[in-house]
Amino acid sequence: MISDNKETKICKKCGRELPLERFRLSSANGVKYYRGACRECEALYDKEYSRKKMEKEFTFSDTMKFHITREYKEISPERILDIDALNIIPYGIDEIFVKLMDYKDTWLSNYGRCITKAWNKYSLLDGSYINGELRYSLRKNVFCDGKWIYKHDYVCAPKMVVESRYVLYYSKRKADQGGFVA
Numbered sequence: 470m471i472s473d474n475k476e477t478k479i480c481k482k483c484g485r486e487l488p489l490e491r492f493r494l495s496s497a498n499g500v501k502y503y504r505g506a507c508r509e510c511e512a513l514y515d516k517e518y519s520r521k522k523m524e525k526e527f528t529f530s531d532t533m534k535f536h537i538t539r540e541y542k543e544i545s546p547e548r549i550l551d552i553d554a555l556n557i558i559p560y561g562i563d564e565i566f567v568k569l570m571d572y573k574d575t576w577l578s579n580y581g582r583c584i585t586k587a588w589n590k591y592s593l594l595d596g597s598y599i600n601g602e603l604r605y606s607l608r609k610n611v612f613c614d615g616k617w618i619y620k621h622d623y624v625c626a627p628k629m630v631v632e633s634r635y636v637l638y639y640s641k642r643k644a645d646q647g648g649f650v651a
């Protein structure tokens with residue numbers, strides 16, 4: 470309807486007619502042009518891309534590649550650490566630190582970062598890379614010789630992120646959904 474107006478362009482992703490400044494300016498061979506998708510659509514795509522990439526990196530070993538349905542675990546708000554007060558800058562607006570149940574004063578983020586509390590001070594942990602995989606040395610609460618104690622435990626960050634964020638349903642769940650007939 471307002472396509473005669475040279476100041477607008479139709480986004481090829483969402484189909485909206487938007488002012489030119491809502492598109493990023495690119496150049497090829499010295500020729501400047503506005504990109505086909507609007508900034509919002511590009512941002513959405515980037516987000517989706519990094520989410521997929523992260524999920525791919527966080528898949529389990531080959532032996533565990535059977536039917537897995539992932540669903541987000543409901544995380545109770547008390548488990549989420551308020552980092553605004555801690556001088557810790559989030560990686561992204563969606564980064565949250567969730568308290569790990571079996572570890573002493575430890576919070577893990579969906580980006581694989583880890584915060585621990587010691588002497589009333591919260592700090593980001595430095596992990597170490599072993600075979601290209603980020604690991605943290607954490608204190609795990611274990612039951613040993615009739616009492617609960619803390620033991621050092623090496624935790625693989627990507628695996629832990631998946632475990633703390635998702636409930637994993639295996640093939641049994643598929644059967645429940647009618648996927649398999651017993």
Ligand SMILES: [Zn+2]
Pocket residue numbers: 480481482483484485506507508509510
């Ligand atoms: Zn768009």
